[in-house]
Amino acid sequence: MIKWSTFFFLLTALSISNTSKAQSCQKTDLGIKAVINSTAIEVQYYSPSTVRVLKSPDGRPFTKESLSVIKKPQKTAFNVKQQGDLVNVRTTALNVALNLKTGDIIYSTVKGELLLKEKQHGVKFSPFNDAGNTTLTVQQLFELDKDEPIYGLGQQQEGRMSQRNVTLNMVQGNLDDYVPFFQSVKGYGVFWDNYSPTVFTDNAEGASFKSEVGDGVDYYFMYGGNADGVIARMRELTGQAPMFPLWTFGFWQSKERYKSQDELVDVVRQYRKLGVPLDGIIQDWQYWGSNYLWNAMDFLNPEFPNPQKMVSDVHSMNAHMIISIWNSFGPHTKQYKELDKIGALMDFTTWPQSGSEKWPLRRDYPSGVRVYDPYNPAARDIYWKYLRDMYVLGLDGWWMDSSEPDHLDVKPSDFDNKTYLGSFRKVRNAFPLMTVGGVSTHQRAVDSGKRVFILTRSAFAGQQRYGANTWSGDVTSSWSALRNQISAGLNFSLTGIPYWNADIGGFFLSRFKRKLDDPEYRELYVRWMEFGAFTPMMRSHGADAPREIYQFGQKGSKYYDAIEKYINLRYHLLPYIYSTSWDVTANQSSMMRGLVMDFQKDKNALDINDEYMFGKSLLVSPVTNAMYVKPGVSEKETIQVEDFSTIRAKETYLPAGIDWYDFWTAERFSGGTKVSRQTPLDIIPLYVKAGAVIPVGPSVQYAAEKKWDNLEIRIYPGANGKFVLYEDENDNYNYEKGVYSTITFTWNDAKKTLSIGDRTGSFPGMLNERKFNIVIVGMNKGVGENVTRQADKVITYTGKKMVVKL
Known part of the structure; x- marks a missing residue:
């Protein structure tokens, strides 16, 4: 670990020499710049925690208007100190050290904890003829810790969470959405601001971006402390996510x-x-x-x-x-x-x-x-x-x-x-x-x-x-494709783009010759529907066969009922989902959350590719393999047939540091363990964090059919918790002018009290009075199966603070 314990006064200019060659480094209004080993290097501050690094051959001017970054560099207070060959530039959030001998940069926290190092002599420029224009191929190598997970780089359907030891040829495609951005479990992110075909490589030599065309190296380093913080820095650079309408x-x-x-x-x-x-x-x-x-x-x-x-x-x-x-x-x-x-x-x-x-x-x-x-x-x-x-x-x-x-x-x-x-x-x-x-x-x-x-x-x-929601392309219908959607969506979200979805059931049905008559496909479709209920957009789509619910039977049949169950569950969760979307807009949050986002210190959770958080309270563990088919014979041909004679199960890891509730049964488990849960066709393993406060909405035929005047408020005891219920006009941009309301629910586990704060804000059509039906989970078994039940306490809320003893 590298530490710098003291820093001197702000320097207006530095002239430094070393034994190999005289180098110069000077302070600018935005940071520092230097010419080292014939490479011009500039560090510009966009905030105390975000810097832009520009490198180009000396004497070759390098200016660029970014297509992605809309924030401008900000004059930021920083201190500069020389220690041997290092020039340390320190803000309140970050220390950046430039090696005057090699030109490499080291990033660390203000406490001296190493975050990331550029590889020594890791910048490379090669001449390139770009359609008659003389330009460069550019590369920058970084040195990661041996066991340091990194995430992001867009959407790749390879089933990986951590993006270590990979080579990605980053050119946009039907199934691959590349974003040259990664973030680390250590709480920093790197955005490589280049739009040409790029290769990201992580191997024994280091982690690197190499782009075919670039007049210079141009990247941003940001420190957020955790994944949410990194995403907040990325959105500060490239733009915030607006609200979608409720109906979406x-x-x-x-x-x-x-x-x-x-x-x-x-x-x-x-x-x-x-x-x-x-x-x-x-x-x-x-x-x-x-x-x-x-x-x-x-x-x-x-x-x-x-x-x-x-x-x-x-x-x-x-x-x-x-x-x-x-x-x-x-x-x-x-x-x-x-x-x-x-x-x-x-x-x-x-x-x-x-x-x-x-x-x-x-x-x-x-x-x-x-x-x-x-x-x-x-x-x-x-x-x-x-x-x-x-x-x-x-x-x-x-x-x-x-x-x-x-x-x-x-x-x-x-x-x-x-x-x-x-x-x-x-x-x-x-x-x-x-x-x-x-x-x-x-x-x-x-x-x-x-x-x-x-x-x-x-x-x-x-x-x-x-205001865009990206879908994962024309994926083939298969169990492996379903499984790969999970890590694809999570890594995509970890680049700072929060809205993602997939064709429920997969686009191409070529693997299933009997199409919807194939029981394995019907099972796959139901499992994909269960997963889709916990993504930012729940959308059934595909080729080769229609996918409407009535294509899978009628009410009372297994497949139809399971599909209908998850469509209805989606609608009951709309108050939770819409409030989560507000958290995305107002607080730079994410809807689909890799476990690293909420359990950064749990090493067992960092590379799990088949479960995730949906919002900050629900842990989703989709079933991604066939459980209820077996080989059969029809007209001397081996085919798959239904077999529901034995109920199967799926094992799920529950992250450490918190207790968890089975959504369906209210059974409570300690975190840091694996639990096995029976998974009949209509059950997806779903767990709720202790301390969660979850609003449950009414049965409706469409999102805005009924007002939320009689919400169920579920409390999952075992830890303190908070939830902010967000409401507005459900469409238009008046929320940007403050036309919305929030109500904050705070659960005190020791006192067993639920504080409902004063309603803040207002909007046309707002409910001035409503009922909240409060349910303490654990006292009513099976709360996940039923929509309505007898509440532990029913209160009338008029917008003024209330404290409810339970």
Whole structure:
């Protein structure tokens, strides 16, 4: 461990020499800069805990306007002290030491605890010809502790939590959303601010980022103390996450694809007839007609004769509708022609490759579809100009497919395409940030009464500021794919982007020849539905077979009832979920939380890849293997058949330092142990932290159907706890002006009292009086199975502080 115990006065300039070569280092208004071994190095402070490091060959000017970082460097108080070859720059939160002999930087806490070191002589520049421009390939190596877990780097579906001992070729793809950011269990994070194809490597040599194109090294080091703190620093740099509407947290149904407006409207009608809650329906591609009209943003398909009526019909049933839009255009579209005139179409192969829709595709009839240049502000204006004609229909959001974008039959020369900001190679990975940002920014400019909601297939650092929820791509339906979704979503969230989801049931059903008739698939779908109930968006979607609940039987059948159970559970938890989303916006929190976020000191919890916290109170342990099928024979063919003769179980680790309750039975367990829980088809292992205060909402058909005037408040004794109930108008941006209310519940375990604080704030339609039905879990067994039960105490709350003795 490196320690620096004393620091001298602030120095206005330093001139230091050493035995090998005279070096210079000087203080600037924002930090320090130096030239060491022909490398220009600058450290800029963005806050006492966040610094930007810039390195480039001496004599080669290096300036860059970041696409991800929107915060500007801040004048920060710091002290400077030289100790031998080290120049130590100290703020109230962080010590940065520059080695004047090697040019390497060491980061430590103000208490002298080592956080991260650059590898000695770890910066590397190599000449690179980028589409005729002389530039550099840039690399920086870091030295991690041997057993130091790190997390993040975006979404990779490899089933890993800790991202040690990996090599990642970071180029955006359908299933991989790369963010060149990692954070450590030691409470720091590193954001590599480069948009070109990048390789992250962690091996015996060190951990490094290496990018094909860069005029210099540009990265940010931030210290937060823990994962939440690191994420807060990252969002301070790249933007805060706005609120989504309440309805986005309900249940969503879609498929590839509804082929007429009548079919789409009938799905909503069927859910309402069955009494199964639903808040959203999604129209996938081809409502525009042929591939030559790809993404025309117009209902040219004759099966959609009256789109205004379609949207109105959905709204009349108290549901919402979003629609598929792409980042490419067919040659017969108005957008194509207008974008082509300003040179804002790129030339590489994308989807669809054929003008024919029949399978197999006829490549001798090329579609001519081309990807647009979202880096060009004029192109983003054109994109929105046509999309706005869709917006006026009353559509509630956008499904931005292929936002990485699809890049097929890749050739090296594809990256030479010119964009508004240089070669496609130079800015490749920021494509989703720019295209999602273009739509979000334009919508907010014309309408503050409806919150932006974008479902998108890819993401990059900073995208959280644009009201986007990223899904994990066109995953194949399999048990391993389901398991890999967990760590994929958690590592994605650990980059600071809090909203993520997956196609419930998996997109492609190719593994299951009998499709929905395969009992193993039905079991997989139910388990994926259980997992989906505890993700930021609960959305059923896929190809090859429809996924609506009535495709899995009828009420009274195993699969139907299990699906319905978790849709209803999702709605009962909406007060908890919506309040958690406020915590994301107001306090830089995360909804899906890797165990490192809440149990940093529990070494046994740091690399678990199949369980997580949903909010700060619920531990979710999805079932990720088949339990209720066995081989059978049908017409001399071996197939899978149902076998519910034995109830199986799953083992779950409960993190140390706190007691836990089984959500379903209220059985209490000590932390730091593994527990086995029986998992019949309709049970997911779900545990609640002692001290948790969880609001439970009413039974509804859609999220805003009933006011929260009679909430159940569950108390899980065994520790002190607090929960803040958040409420607002459920949509619009008035909350940014303070138009919302919060009520703080505080549980004192020793005194067995629940303090309900004064309501703060107000909004139109706010409840001035309501009932809270308080339930002490443990005194009523089986509280998880039932929605309503006799409360231990019922109180009337009028907004004034109350202390309830229990």
